[in-house]
Amino acid sequence: MENQSANVDLSKIKRGPIVAALIIGAFVAILNETLLNIAFPDLMADFKITESTVQWLATAYMLVVGMLVPVTALLQQWFTTRQMFIGAMMLFLVGTVISSVAPVFDVLLVGRVIQALGTGLMMPVMMNVILVIFPPEKRGGAMGMIGLVIMTAPVIGPTLSGLIVEHLSWRWLFYLIIPLAAFSVIFALAFLKNVTTLTKPKVDVISILLSCIGFGGIVYGFSSAGDRGSWSDPVVVWSLVAGGIALILFVWKQLVSRNPIMDLRAFKYPMFSLVTVLMLVMMMSLFSTMIMLPLFMQQVLLLTAFSAGLALMPGGIINGIMAPVSGVLFDKFGPRVLVIPGIVLMCVAIWMFMGIESDWTKGHIIMIHIIMMVGISLVMMPAQTTGLNQLPRSLYAHGTAILNTLQQVAGAIGVALFISIMSSGAKEYMKTSKDPTSPSELIQSMVAGLHNAFFIGLCLAVLALIISLFIKRTHAPKEEGAEQAAKAQVQTSKG
Template sequence: MISLIIGAFFSILNETLLNIAFPDLARELNVPYTTIQWLSTGYMLVVGVLIPVTALLVQWFSTRQMFLGAMFLFSLGTLVCAIAPGFEVLLVGRLLQACATGLMLPVMMNTILVLYPPEKRGAAMGTMGLVIMFAPAIGPTLSGLILDTLNWRWLFYLVLPFAIFAFIFAYIYLKNVSVLTRPKVDILSIILSTLGFGGIVFGFSSAGEGHGGWSSPEVYISLIVGGISLVLFVIRQLASKNPMLDLRAFKSPMFSLATVLIMIVMMTLFSTMLLLPMLFQQGLMLTAFTSGLLMLPGGILNGFLSPVTGKLFDKFGPRALVVPGAAILAGVMWMFTQVSMTTSKGTFIALHCVMMVALSMIMMPTQTNGLNQLPRRYYPHGTAIMNTLQQVAGAIGVAFFISLMQSGMNDYLATESVNPLAPTPPEMAAALNEGVTGSFQVGFYFAIGALVLSFFVRRAAAPQEEQGEVTAPSPAMH
């Protein structure tokens, strides 16, 4: 577990470390901002495409092989990024890092399911939650601090020694816990999965980044191709005796409920993670580093509460956490709809902290409860499904809330601005505030939806085949 956590921490940290450096990179590498965004879009795209395939890979390669392969790719990608002479090489390095992250997350969750019996998984998943939430929370602040004093290349140079250490540590201590079944490789399923999930993630990401909006051919063609491929992929998986991604996992009601609930919560999370920095930097005219600092306490609080909520889940079950967590989330999202340019920084920090506490009460308990209901043979498929749909929800969330914000800004300028084509800075700031609070309004409706679903959550009993099963790996499995 320690081996997995060290590796996962630095690969996930890297996801948010670079975002704040985009303006510096665009200037130094002499490329437009729409091109630089590919460092983020490409990353999400590779992770979204690769995670569904891990359901197959973990049945062909051991835990040890998968993790060491991922850490090697991550270290290599980090080195390539650090010494990149131009944008093209930097993008290649980022895509190598994304391959590592796409491999690592499902392996980590699958290992927890195999190592720990259902009654102890909450605490283990909570420890993983600390990594998944804490790493991206400190990323922007750490990045701002490095960029204030050093060149952008140091964002990679400083991570590289830790990545190499994680590889060596795992090489010495990481044992295999998986049973290899080596099912038949279905090439057509891999192609349909890649086109389906890749098309949807790319389409929504492109719309969110303002590449001509929803009317852009690259947006709607990607979404059409992705949608058709995904339908064909689902049909093929349900018809196959040995599917690449076994969608029969959705026959478990708590797993289905957990997946839908987490997608809704992820979209609510993205509304704030995306809109608050925009409001801070373009509305309140704060620096990127200050914006990162304002969001740091909430991220740290969420990370440290994840193991606590995990232990509470083991003791009291999911309802005791998920229902109050969803109620708090709905309340805080309503309060976000009331913010304005005069709202104090302390109020923003407090609201963000409360929201992150609510998310720690919902995310890991819901996820663990859903996976607990699955039979052991579905573990790789369940973890791959959940992680993939989180990526899809993230891409949809970004595009959806950016569109809402832009629409709200345009409506405000059309009615309130003296000259909508050339608004004054105060008018732009007021329009941004209007767009952001309008988006938060929709985020509040999502939170209400999460609250309604939370009342249907029940503690999932382990399948009959799991009960009394020895969870420690046998010597033959090493």
Template sequence: MFSETALNVALSQLMELLNISTATVQWLTTAYLLTLGILVPISGLLLQRFTTRQLFVAAVCASITGTFLAAIAPNFSFLLTARVVQAVGTALLLPLMFNTILVIIPAHKRGAAMGMIGLVIMVAPAVGPTIAGLLIENLSWHWIFWLSLPVLFISLIFGILFMQNVNEVSKPPIDVLSILLSSLGFGGVVYGFSSAGEADGWDSPKVVIALIIGAVALALFTWRQLTQEKPMMNLRAFRYPMFTIAVVMVLICMMIILSSMLILPLYLQKGLGKTAFEAGLLLLPGGLINGLISPVMGRLFDRFGPKWLVMPGLVVAGAALWFFSDISAASTAAFIISLHSTLMIGISMVFMPAQTNGINQLPLELYPDGTAIMNTLQQVAGAIGTALAVSIMTAGSKSYLSGSANPADLMEILAGFTQGVQRVFIFGLIVAAAGLVLSFFIKRVKIKHEMPKAGH
């Protein structure tokens, strides 16, 4: 998760050092998301065909290889290839982690375990930009990757020594057509939205074509999964209402988190004149608070269920987004830190409790499919949220400057940029309000089954 966001701070420096454009450098993020969008849907199949140890070792080896290649990368194409190899590791590891938790942790203790996962997933992207900013100012961008390598090697050694096989290997048949449709569908949608959010815009032919191909392939993929006896990704999981609500809640959280994680550092640097390191420091408290209270929210979920966490959480997040919609060049550092921290507290009250409650409703045989669906749609929501945020920001800025008497004036450009950023937070507020309406329908799931112990 650190690898996913740490490079974002270095993008502007990479543009200068490697002599590439904004549209080109964004591929370091787009290619990463694209790889996840293609591989994560297949994870449900992989979880049933290979043992826990095999998948873990393969995932960490891919991460080590990609990270090492990125650390020695002499040019852009080499670095881009390294990012794709890195993403292969992430795409295997995330669903494996969630599935392992579901297998070995009894349902009545699962909230606390998922809260611990929340700590890991939220803290790493939060500290990523800060640590990366520090490394860039004092060393070079290569050190973002050198820093990760020892940790990955230690993980591999511990995995080889102590990892147990906890999943049942059933060797389901490989449906090549489903894999192809899934890759075209999710890959097309992620690529289309990512390209639209970067430099191409919504009316670009390649964006339109990618989205059409993605939509058609996803429709065919869905039809094929629902008509097969043993589908690659069992979409019958959506028959369980709490799982469906959980998926929507996770999508809402991902859209809010990723759009704000993109827009806030941008505004702090371009609008308020902060350095990359200062921007990272300002956003660090919110990310740390989110991570540290995730286990607390997990234990509260085990005790009280999801409703009395999810509803207040969306109100808290909505309030923070409403105040953020008034952000300006006069906003103080304390104002931004407190609002960002409040937003992160609200998100942590929603994310893991809703997700755990939804997966708890699924029968045992749908766990691999449930985690694959959840993780795939998180990546898609991330791409959509980021693209919409950039589009709304650009449109808001253009709208302001079109009515300006002097659109070339630097103060007017800043005012236009500020209006665009404010509109992104209004969009986030609307998304949170939709989630609040949906939260009235959330109910605590009664567990009717338990997993056998690992090794049995």
């Protein structure tokens, strides 16, 4: 067991290779998350399955990540940086190999779940390591590099996937990931160092079970509502009820436990709490466009999946380029000069999308999407870094786990919410239609539904703007006493 991290002298750590190892792994995992969706029609034909069955490849992935991330704070106190990250990437690699050779759908689903286990373990570890190895005044630039990967990989995914599926078998979506994942493992073995302190707290099995049922139930319930198109479906209702009850019990258990697996004392720090709410609202608002635009382009403008992915690529690339720039600006000027203008740009873009019509050109959409993605690049990483900067080092792993978990939940809620708003708006339009069977009327009904969805998206963006007015630069509390106590404990254990 590599238990040397308590004695690591962080001043001698070479940060560049560590960040490179983290970024390579993150890029591979996040690219994979959006790679498979465009191949769903091919998978349905190959395995002779229905749309509701193939959807499990996306739902199960989101579900596993949502269940696993809350436990990562505990795991990071039991396993070293190298063990966590390399273990996560090995799981991801194994899942990719299984998926690539899957003879039946069930085997493909198992491979996908193993991939999700790797992704769920890796993302909080990556953010925690950045917090540990960089001082607060340099974290913005480092988080900006992570932001480049987090925002660019999902945009490249659908376009790359469309290109591959058009010319090769869907299995190539996994074949191409295998060497990238293998390279990530080898690079991490060579360059990744242990930078976190192991405390090995008592494992609270009941809290882990409540966490899995709570977050898993909520994510699955909202995902099912989006897939099934009904909030009254028994599966949706019982998933949300079971998840909600388990979540309440989980929160209570964390508040009374001496060694919580997700330390909710992080919410005692006001800027962290503010940023958490801001990120929830932001993620839901972001999904109003991430979900609606591809649907509009494919079903109204009649573009292919590949063309729709290509149309969203300029905004994604500009967002990726802007992420490191906004990180450097954050280190220099603080969060307010970035976050507030960023959310204003988001509000403007969503307001423009509210006027969406069936005669819009692809260029019109690309222009507004670029405005929105520039706004997001000014908000995402600076806001998260601000919130995490206020936490003491002992809460870094818990803070990153909380943010990552709630973003997964917000993503699931966002998808379900905006699909249901769009569907109900389309149904309302058709009730007043003089010719409900006309293709042009079907298109107009979808446009009407989109107007409703973007209106709610705008309301959320305005709420995010109000919250952002209270954001300010933060400084981590001094923990000299805690660090001295930890050193004394190490010396005692040696004696």
